[in-house]
Amino acid sequence: MTLGPLAAEARKFALEVLRDETRGNGHPFIEHPDAVAQIVAREIGLGDDCMAAIYLHEATRKHPDLDLSAFPQEVRVLADGLNMISSIRPRDTRLEAENYKRLIVRCSPDPRATVIKIADRLEIMRNLSLFPKLAREQKLLETLLLYIPLAHQLGLYNIKSEMEDIWFRESDPQSWRAITNKLKATERDRERLSQEFVQPLSRKLSEIGIRYKLKVRTKTAYSIFRKMKAQGVPFEGVYDVFAIRFIIDCEGDRAQELDLCWKVYSYVTEEYEPDTNRLRDWLTNPKPNGYESLHITVRNKQGNYIEVQIRTKRMDDIAENGLASHWSYKGVKSERTLDAWLASVRYQLEHPASEAERDRLPLAPVGEIFVFTPSGELKILREGASVLDFAFAIHSTLGCHCIGGRIGGKQVTLREKLKTGDVVEILSSKNQKPGKDWLGWVVTSKARSKIKQELDAEERKKATDGRELLERRLRNWKLEFPDTMRTALMKQRKYPTLIAMMAAIADGELDINDIKAFILSAQERPETVEECPRTAALPSALQSGTDDILVLGARDVKGLEYKMAHCCNPVYGDDVFGFVTRTEGIKIHRMSCPNAKRLLERYPYRIQRVVWQDSAASGNFQCTLMVSADNDNATLADIMEIIGQFKVSLRSFNVNPNRRGGSFEIAIRLLVPSNMELDKVISRISALRQVEKVKRV
Numbered sequence: 001m002t003l004g005p006l007a008a009e010a011r012k013f014a015l016e017v018l019r020d021e022t023r024g025n026g027h028p029f030i031e032h033p034d035a036v037a038q039i040v041a042r043e044i045g046l047g048d049d050c051m052a053a054i055y056l057h058e059a060t061r062k063h064p065d066l067d068l069s070a071f072p073q074e075v076r077v078l079a080d081g082l083n084m085i086s087s088i089r090p091r092d093t094r095l096e097a098e099n100y101k102r103l104i105v106r107c108s109p110d111p112r113a114t115v116i117k118i119a120d121r122l123e124i125m126r127n128l129s130l131f132p133k134l135a136r137e138q139k140l141l142e143t144l145l146l147y148i149p150l151a152h153q154l155g156l157y158n159i160k161s162e163m164e165d166i167w168f169r170e171s172d173p174q175s176w177r178a179i180t181n182k183l184k185a186t187e188r189d190r191e192r193l194s195q196e197f198v199q200p201l202s203r204k205l206s207e208i209g210i211r212y213k214l215k216v217r218t219k220t221a222y223s224i225f226r227k228m229k230a231q232g233v234p235f236e237g238v239y240d241v242f243a244i245r246f247i248i249d250c251e252g253d254r255a256q257e258l259d260l261c262w263k264v265y266s267y268v269t270e271e272y273e274p275d276t277n278r279l280r281d282w283l284t285n286p287k288p289n290g291y292e293s294l295h296i297t298v299r300n301k302q303g304n305y306i307e308v309q310i311r312t313k314r315m316d317d318i319a320e321n322g323l324a325s326h327w328s329y330k331g332v333k334s335e336r337t338l339d340a341w342l343a344s345v346r347y348q349l350e351h352p353a354s355e356a357e358r359d360r361l362p363l364a365p366v367g368e369i370f371v372f373t374p375s376g377e378l379k380i381l382r383e384g385a386s387v388l389d390f391a392f393a394i395h396s397t398l399g400c401h402c403i404g405g406r407i408g409g410k411q412v413t414l415r416e417k418l419k420t421g422d423v424v425e426i427l428s429s430k431n432q433k434p435g436k437d438w439l440g441w442v443v444t445s446k447a448r449s450k451i452k453q454e455l456d457a458e459e460r461k462k463a464t465d466g467r468e469l470l471e472r473r474l475r476n477w478k479l480e481f482p483d484t485m486r487t488a489l490m491k492q493r494k495y496p497t498l499i500a501m502m503a504a505i506a507d508g509e510l511d512i513n514d515i516k517a518f519i520l521s522a523q524e525r526p527e528t529v530e531e532c533p534r535t536a537a538l539p540s541a542l543q544s545g546t547d548d549i550l551v552l553g554a555r556d557v558k559g560l561e562y563k564m565a566h567c568c569n570p571v572y573g574d575d576v577f578g579f580v581t582r583t584e585g586i587k588i589h590r591m592s593c594p595n596a597k598r599l600l601e602r603y604p605y606r607i608q609r610v611v612w613q614d615s616a617a618s619g620n621f622q623c624t625l626m627v628s629a630d631n632d633n634a635t636l637a638d639i640m641e642i643i644g645q646f647k648v649s650l651r652s653f654n655v656n657p658n659r660r661g662g663s664f665e666i667a668i669r670l671l672v673p674s675n676m677e678l679d680k681v682i683s684r685i686s687a688l689r690q691v692e693k694v695k696r697v
Contacts, residue, residue, distance in 0.1 A: 004048030024130030178592035466505030568593035578608030
């Protein structure tokens with residue numbers, strides 16, 4: 001990257017000040033402002049003074065007393081604005097994007113500071129691995145709630161899309177992997193479809209003298225994921241996975257640009273059936289951030305839906321990189337052009353986003369909330385967590401003595417539900433002790449475990465007395481009370497633990513004569529033995545439906561062998577692809593398999609498209625579930641009961657206690673007929689109160 005004289009002087013100044021500073025990888029810290037300056041110059045299009053401000057900002061952020069009088073006043077003001085924005089902490093804004101934007105406007109009179117700050121965050125997202133885990137989580141959250149919405153509103157769509165995809169990859173790696181692998185697997189289909197689409201149009205457009213460039217733009221993985229969630233459809237149900245963009249080569253005035261765009265539109269809609277409900281005319285009424293384009297969705301003769309975008313070269317340049325990039329690209333040193341763009345930036349910062357714009361912004365992380373202590377320490381809790389959960393997340397002793405909290409200066413109760421961005425101060429009393437009702441308020445595993453430990457300390461003495469009383473009576477009656485009967489009685493009377501049941505005996509809540517009647521009744525019932533589900537062998541043949549699609553589980557064709565890959569254990573109904581091995585025939589992998597990306601990229605010629613037959617195969621499929629649950633024996637019994645309710649066969653059940661966390665790690669191997677039956681099992685186990693997480697591996 002070539003720096004102008006002003007930026008070069010500023011870099012020299014910063015290099016001397018930051019000579020002892022390093023990044024997380026041990027490299028010189030100057031690499032960070034160098035990379036930000038490159039983004040600002042090449043990807044956004046700002047000038048030499050902005051790059052100079054970046055270096056001065058990094059130099060003075062930790063050394064505020066440096067003398068900058070040798071640099072122009074405009075650059076010094078911009079650097080000061082960047083310093084003030086950097087001093088903002090999430091707890092000051094409650095992580096509300098609109099408040100944050102208003103604060104930025106007050107911090108810097110120059111709106112370019114905001115654009116530079118977005119570039120700074122993009123560089124950080126590209127190098128997240130340099131930061132420790134807690135810092136990564138905080139930066140991901142800030143990016144989601146602050147910087148992505150800002151980039152969207154200012155029309156920096158390329159930067160916004162890249163930050164979204166990085167956030168998606170880090171926050172939900174399995175979904176990100178599944179979608180990116182599907183995009184890779186269907187790449188040839190999109191190429192073929194786009195070639196067939198443009199064939200009848202290219203001759204017509206050439207005849208009337210319209211010069212254009214064709215660009216096929218595939219949606220980002222995150223955009224596809226949002227569509228799937230919003231519309232409740234699988235990957236194949238997203239119509240506009242990719243768009244065909246006509247970029248018209250036109251140097252005339254705007255009237256000529258509009259005329260040519262509408263001409264191309266007319267030819268496209270003559271050839272293909274348009275969906276007028278999906279027409280988006282941003283030519284007649286451009287967006288406030290300068291975006292101009294004409295969008296239409298059409299359907300070809302094969303029934304495929306294709307999104308078509310029509311714009312000129314000037315419009316495409318603005319759409320990709322913003323108005324500032326267009327101004328720089330043209331080389332027009334027009335203060336009027338730059339001022340218009342800066343005025344647009346300031347307007348966007350000072351005015352809240354519309355509801356329609358908010359709808360297009362990223363979703364908050366599903367199932368988690370992000371809450372801060374008054375000192376700014378971040379705690380990640382399950383959705384629905386209360387003040388009491390937060391107190392236990394800070395420290396067990398504080399949780400046991402918690403009597404309430406303050407949020408935004410307002411006093412709240414133990415049961416107050418928290419939301420992302422809350423700054424919570426915990427109130428405590430040494431006389432406070434946990435009660436049984438607390439277990440009905442908390443949702444985090446740590447809080448439940450610690451509360452139970454405290455309650456158990458008092459219950460244990462009662463349980464010892466109750467156990468002695470029961471054993472004495474049983475000896476007198478000459479009756480046995482085996483573990484299976486105890487478990488059955490605990491389940492019937494809804495006691496979560498054996499200690500709780502014994503304590504209830506000591507308290508007189510559970511009459512010993514009722515236990516005697518239960519034992520005698522059980523002895524009179526004849527034993528029944530359930531027949532275990534019969535497991536069948538995996539299907540060993542597949543049928544060739546077309547040249548490149550194989551049908552799994554077909555029974556009428558032999559001679560082709562395939563196996564389910566052990567790295568991901570596919571189940572009937574999963575999104576899968578085949579990989580032709582050298583010695584073991586075809587291996588079937590899930591699209592979300594950790595190895596899928598490597599196989600799709602390195603060996604595309606060995607990839608085989610496969611589909612399942614119309615009905616589930618006769619055999620069962622092996623899979624493994626990892627369950628994190630509270631250290632509670634009743635939980636194991638509940639999980640076993642759920643497994644017995646469905647058409648699955650249990651192969652193994654291994655329990656590893658996590659003594660530090662007071663929880664179980666349970667590995668369950670099952671044979672299942674389809675992913676639908678597996679989803680039912682996962683859903684039911686996840687719904688158990690004591691279960692924190694269920695993951696398929």
